[in-house]
Amino acid sequence: MSAGALTLSKVGVTFPTREEGPLTALDGVDLMIEGGEVIALIGPNGCGKSTLLRVIAGLLTPASGAASLDGSPIAGPDARVGLVFQEPRLLPWRTSADNITYPLELDGWSAERRAARLAELVDLVRLDASAVTARPSELSGGTRQRVALARALALSPEVLLLDEPFSALDAMTRERFDLELLRLWDGAETTIVMVTHSIPEAVLVADRVIVMSPRPGRIAAEIAVDLPRPRTLAQMETSAATATMARIRAQLELAA
Amino acid sequence: MTQDRLVTRSSVLTVIGALVVFLLIWRAIVFIGGYPPFILPTPEAVFGRFLKAIGDGTIWPHFITTLQEVAFGFAVGAGAGVAIGYLLARSALVERLASPYLVAAQAVPILAIAPLLALWFGPGLLGKVVICSLIVFFPVAISTMVGIRSVDPRLLELGRSLRATRRQVLTTLEVPAALPSILGGMRVGVTLAVVGAVVGEWAGADRGLGVLINLARGSLFDIPLMFAALLTLALMGIVLYLAVVLVERRLVGVR
Numbered sequence: 311m312s313a314g315a316l317t318l319s320k321v322g323v324t325f326p327t328r329e330e331g332p333l334t335a336l337d338g339v340d341l342m343i344e345g346g347e348v349i350a351l352i353g354p355n356g357c358g359k360s361t362l363l364r365v366i367a368g369l370l371t372p373a374s375g376a377a378s379l380d381g382s383p384i385a386g387p388d389a390r391v392g393l394v395f396q397e398p399r400l401l402p403w404r405t406s407a408d409n410i411t412y413p414l415e416l417d418g419w420s421a422e423r424r425a426a427r428l429a430e431l432v433d434l435v436r437l438d439a440s441a442v443t444a445r446p447s448e449l450s451g452g453t454r455q456r457v458a459l460a461r462a463l464a465l466s467p468e469v470l471l472l473d474e475p476f477s478a479l480d481a482m483t484r485e486r487f488d489l490e491l492l493r494l495w496d497g498a499e500t501t502i503v504m505v506t507h508s509i510p511e512a513v514l515v516a517d518r519v520i521v522m523s524p525r526p527g528r529i530a531a532e533i534a535v536d537l538p539r540p541r542t543l544a545q546m547e548t549s550a551a552t553a554t555m556a557r558i559r560a561q562l563e564l565a566a
Numbered sequence: 567m568t569q570d571r572l573v574t575r576s577s578v579l580t581v582i583g584a585l586v587v588f589l590l591i592w593r594a595i596v597f598i599g600g601y602p603p604f605i606l607p608t609p610e611a612v613f614g615r616f617l618k619a620i621g622d623g624t625i626w627p628h629f630i631t632t633l634q635e636v637a638f639g640f641a642v643g644a645g646a647g648v649a650i651g652y653l654l655a656r657s658a659l660v661e662r663l664a665s666p667y668l669v670a671a672q673a674v675p676i677l678a679i680a681p682l683l684a685l686w687f688g689p690g691l692l693g694k695v696v697i698c699s700l701i702v703f704f705p706v707a708i709s710t711m712v713g714i715r716s717v718d719p720r721l722l723e724l725g726r727s728l729r730a731t732r733r734q735v736l737t738t739l740e741v742p743a744a745l746p747s748i749l750g751g752m753r754v755g756v757t758l759a760v761v762g763a764v765v766g767e768w769a770g771a772d773r774g775l776g777v778l779i780n781l782a783r784g785s786l787f788d789i790p791l792m793f794a795a796l797l798t799l800a801l802m803g804i805v806l807y808l809a810v811v812l813v814e815r816r817l818v819g820v821r
Contacts, residue, residue: 369727387727399724403742403818413728416738 312345313380314390314468314501316366320375323361323527335361336372337526345380345468346499348492350512350519352558354566358527359505363471366503367393379469389417392467394475398454400446400461406453407432407442410460417465431460434494452483463494470495472504476511485543488514492541509555509562514541519558523565530565533557607790615790616797624791625778625798632775633802635691635763636756639698640806643759644752647703651710651748652740672704676762680769694766694774701762702755709751713744749814756806760799775799 323336336358343349351359364370365377368387377384379391400409408415410431411424419427432442435456446454455475462470472491476484488511495502506512512519516535523530535554537545545551589609595601596608603611619625650668653660680697687693717740725735767776775795782792 367727369723387729389729393727395720395724397720399720401721401739401742403745412738416725416728416730416734 312499314345315380316341316343316469316501316503317378317381318342318362318365318375319377321362321365321372321377322374323358323365323370324373334526336365337528338375339527339529341520341529343501343503345501348495348502348515348517349504350516351503351505351522352507352509352512352519352562353522353527353530354524354562356527357522357524357565359522360473361527362522363473363503363505366469367391367471389465390468392462392465392470394455394458394462394470394472396474396477398446398451398458400454400457402446405443405445406437406449406457409446409457410464413461413464427464431464434463434497435460436490452479452487455479455487459491459494466498467500469501469503472502474505474507477507484508484511485514489541489543491515492539496540509558510546512558513537513551513554514543514546519554521558521561521565531561533561604787604789607793611790612793612797615788616794619791619794625775625794628773628775628778628795629798629802631691631771631773632760632763632767632799635694635698635766635774636759636802636806638691638695639762640702640756640759642695643699643702644706644755646699647706647751647755648710648748650703651707651751652714654707654711655714668704668707671700676701677765680765684766684769689770689772693769694763694771697766697769698759698762701758701765705754705758706748706751709747709754710744713747713751714740716747717743746814746818749810749818753807753810753814756810757803760803760806764799775802 318339318341321336321339321341322334324332324334327333339358339362351362353359361370365372366379366384368384368391379388400406401412404412407428411419411428414424414427428442431437432439437453437456437460441449441453441457446457449457455478459475476487479487491502491504492515494500502515504512504515513535519533519535520529521531521533522528533554537548537550537554592609596606599606607615616625650660650664654664655661676697683696683700684693687696721739721743722735725739730738763774764776764779767774768780771777775798778795779792782788782795
């Protein structure tokens with residue numbers, strides 16, 4: 311088993327609310343993710359997709375059940391896990407370069423090591439040279455998310471978590487980013503867990519699509535995507551892909 | 567990036583134009599009203615007295631004294647303001663304990679407690695530094711509190727996901743994010759510091775621009791000299807204000 315395996319057993323999360331008592335965001339979620347697997351989490355609003363991602367990221371401690379990474383319990387944010395938020399979430403006063411190396415700086419890397427790693431990362435996510443020294447306000451939405459991706463990859467994580475990372479981009483740009491993400495994955499065999507609202511995006515990137523249902527958040531179905539890799543946009547037109555999309559759609563309708 | 571510069575050709579022309587209009591109106595009021603120099607001297611008389619007072623060294627020791635009071639007072643007041651403002655933003659307990667006193671202290675005019683402070687801290691530098699720092703403290707503390715509170719919680723979550731220590735959160739997230747607000751408070755504070763120094767000098771001092779104003783109005787009865795001292799205070803305020811603006815441009819820059 312390669313590194314980056316995640317195990318969730320009977321994970322439950324409740325949030326206190328003022329009016330209606332505790333709200334169950336996740337209830338008895340069991341999920342095994344192998345190292346290097348690509349998982350898409352899909353479901354209607356309020357099904358706990360983002361909550362599940364935050365449990366894996368160590369930002370949220372489950373009220374019941376357990377989450378573990380490579381066999382050891384997740385006790386908090388971990389260097390082996392990289393996180394890309396829905397919005398780029400860059401520090402507006404820093405250049406792209408300083409945003410990308412921010413995790414390294416917090417981790418105490420020397421300036422020389424940071425510069426060397428920055429060059430690798432800029433190369434990896436194919437960031438334009440002119441964008442490296444620019445501040446976020448000078449960049450397009452897509453380029454900002456590219457910077458955020460480089461930042462998430464800075465510490466070479468085993469697990470990359472993405473919370474609807476390309477949802478603010480137009481459809482064409484989003485497909486390009488999905489394919490680039492797969493190219494990155496091909497090189498590093500990182501475990502990827504991506505939250506998405508888009509069925510085609512889920513089928514394009516994932517080995518397995520997890521359909522979740524709301525109130526309380528539960529896993530409604532797991533659908534394997536049997537398409538060969540490397541994935542291409544042309545594959546999305548095949549009958550296998552359309553059949554998978556139809557199954558996901560049917561499960562989503564049941565779940566909602 | 568010409569538009570980011572503090573001094574551009576058109577801004578200089580605007581400032582000079584406004585100054586010329588101001589001086590013309592002043593001159594016209596003296597001319598039309600027929601005021602004697604001991605009520606309202608002409609701008610050229612004031613400027614002449616100003617140059618003479620600089621030339622013969624009348625203003626210099628007073629200027630240095632006031633500048634020292636302002637500098638130390640601002641440093642102490644702004645430093646304490648940033649520290650307390652941070653605690654107010656981050657600790658509900660500190661806010662509940664301290665804010666009534668802060669607001670009460672702010673509601674009492676500094677002019678009214680200046681004699682008391684002069685009594686406690688003596689007629690020297692210390693008393694003025696205390697008054698200056700009290701007057702600087704409030705705007706800086708409030709702007710720091712507002713700035714720290716308005717730090718985007720999503721950035722703090724990012725810091726948490728990257729396992730930033732408390733200190734790293736402070737230096738890499740909170741302070742840079744709150745800096746524009748903090749420096750905005752310091753802009754207000756630095757001009758108030760000049761006011762504080764003069765108030766302190768009036769409550770008891772033997773040197774300083776506030777003292778010079780009193781001397782010029784009273785025993786010397788040299789009203790142009792009083793205006794020259796006022797001009798010096800105004801220039802000091804403008805230069806200090808611009809200094810804070812420059813620091814702001816340097817630190818905050820383009821975002």
